[in-house]
Amino acid sequence: MGLFLSTFINRVDKKGRVSVPAPFRAALAHESYQGVVLFPSYTQKALEGVGMAAMENMGARMDSQFAFFSDDHDELATVLFGESVQLNFDENGRIILPQNFIDFAGIDDQVAFVGLGQKFQIWTPKEFESRKNIARNSVTSKKVTLPKGVES
Amino acid sequence: MGLFLSTFINRVDKKGRVSVPAPFRAALAHESYQGVVLFPSYTQKALEGVGMAAMENMGARMDSQFAFFSDDHDELATVLFGESVQLNFDENGRIILPQNFIDFAGIDDQVAFVGLGQKFQIWTPKEFESRKNIARNSVTSKKVTLPKGVES
DNA sequence: TGGGATAGCATGGGAATCCATGGGAAGTCA
DNA sequence: TGACTTCCCATGGATTCCCATGCTATCCCA
Numbered sequence: 001m002g003l004f005l006s007t008f009i010n011r012v013d014k015k016g017r018v019s020v021p022a023p024f025r026a027a028l029a030h031e032s033y034q035g036v037v038l039f040p041s042y043t044q045k046a047l048e049g050v051g052m053a054a055m056e057n058m059g060a061r062m063d064s065q066f067a068f069f070s071d072d073h074d075e076l077a078t079v080l081f082g083e084s085v086q087l088n089f090d091e092n093g094r095i096i097l098p099q100n101f102i103d104f105a106g107i108d109d110q111v112a113f114v115g116l117g118q119k120f121q122i123w124t125p126k127e128f129e130s131r132k133n134i135a136r137n138s139v140t141s142k143k144v145t146l147p148k149g150v151e152s
Numbered sequence: 153m154g155l156f157l158s159t160f161i162n163r164v165d166k167k168g169r170v171s172v173p174a175p176f177r178a179a180l181a182h183e184s185y186q187g188v189v190l191f192p193s194y195t196q197k198a199l200e201g202v203g204m205a206a207m208e209n210m211g212a213r214m215d216s217q218f219a220f221f222s223d224d225h226d227e228l229a230t231v232l233f234g235e236s237v238q239l240n241f242d243e244n245g246r247i248i249l250p251q252n253f254i255d256f257a258g259i260d261d262q263v264a265f266v267g268l269g270q271k272f273q274i275w276t277p278k279e280f281e282s283r284k285n286i287a288r289n290s291v292t293s294k295k296v297t298l299p300k301g302v303e304s
Numbered sequence: 305t306g307g308g309a310t311a312g313c314a315t316g317g318g319a320a321t322c323c324a325t326g327g328g329a330a331g332t333c334a
Numbered sequence: 335t336g337a338c339t340t341c342c343c344a345t346g347g348a349t350t351c352c353c354a355t356g357c358t359a360t361c362c363c364a
Contacts, residue, residue: 011315015349019314037157042292052155059155059269068210068270071195072294075287077268082284084267085158086175090350092314163325167339171324242341244324310361315354322349331340 002027004115009125012109016097017090021113024120025093027051035088036095038122039080040104044131047097047105047122052086054118097122154179156267161277164261168254169246173265176272177245179203187240188247190274192256194231196283199257199274206270207236249274 008021020036028036033052041048058080066073087095097107105111105124112128114121123131138144160173172188180188185204193200202210210232218225239247249259257263257276264280266273275283 013316015317017315022313042288055157056155063270069193069195071290074196074268074273075290078266078284078287079291081155081157081269082159082266082287088350091352094314096349165326167326169325174323246324248339305364307364308362310359312357312359314357316356317354318352320349320351322351323347325346326344327342328344329340329342331338333338334336 002029003117004120005117006115007128008113009110010113012097012102012107012111016099016102017094018097018111019092019094020089022093024113024115025089033086033088035086037084037086038095038097038101039084040101041121042079044121045105045123045127046131047101048119049122050119055084154181155269156272157269158267159280160265161262162265164249164254164259164263168249168251169242170249170263171244171246172241174245176265176267177241185238185240187238189236189238190247190249190253191232191236192253193273196273197257197275197279198283199253200271201274202271204238 004024004027006023008024010019010021012018028034028051031051031053035052036049037052037055038047038049040046062073062076062080066076085098085101087097089095097111101107105122106127107122107124110125112123112125114123114128156176156179158175160176162171162173164170180186180203183203183205187204188201189204189207190199190201192198214225214228214232218228237250237253239249241247249263253259257274258279259274259276262277264275264277266275266280
């Protein structure tokens, strides 16, 4: 299964359309639903994106983790699913960003697609520049490393 | 299988009719019964909605959890099945909200359809705004999260 | 190795379709 | 017969589909 890698700057036209970078689309090519799911980040001024399979996965894990009518379930689902949107690719691989998402992230006429492995983020190019520096400094100063993992 | 995602505000006309958001209908398109099952939430001032398949699923789950003639079974069944109604789509994808449901949720002329993955809820837009904030705070403060691991 | 051809990709605009919404007519139950 | 319900049609606006274009990177062949 494909990963979301590297950063791409694409243009947003006046209809709110953006081309999803071809490598990101390729990472989702095997999925039945051809599109992405976007939701606002809880901590940053950015949008988060995943494929539908990852979203269904979250749903399945929630069901196994919480009782179906529990408050925990409903609250988490409200935040997770209630604020997300399903956007399918048009035939040129574009999606249409909803206006409230554009406002939330402060998007003007360009966006940066940032690959984070299992998910990706959408930033304004400007915000992302400063974000990138912060992240780099934080990682080096805190000496964040990858935990040991099992080989597959 | 489709998930219920994002939030849609739709209008209720004076006959009590509401368009079910097209993406929600699409999530149920593969089911044999073209409609939804609604019942009042027993913790919140909202209506809960699922597809018929999910309803049958709950019935099956109840039977495996409780003895068939136990009080627990009957009480839950009374609330869940006794208070629920089956509403089919008209040719434009609308349902008609029963008057007692409208009263219960305090619905006026607009409702918010909130996708929660496997199910959805119907709120007045106003109530939902505060509900959304409560949910967001609760999730961040209680640190309710999904278990680690995001693979498919 | 250089230049032309080709294919993939990002971008733009216009047209057709879908969708939410409203009202009215026909049918049904008391 | 009256009220309520269900079906059917109309409409405006938003969204999606479809076609066109330019750019760039790759490939092929001389």
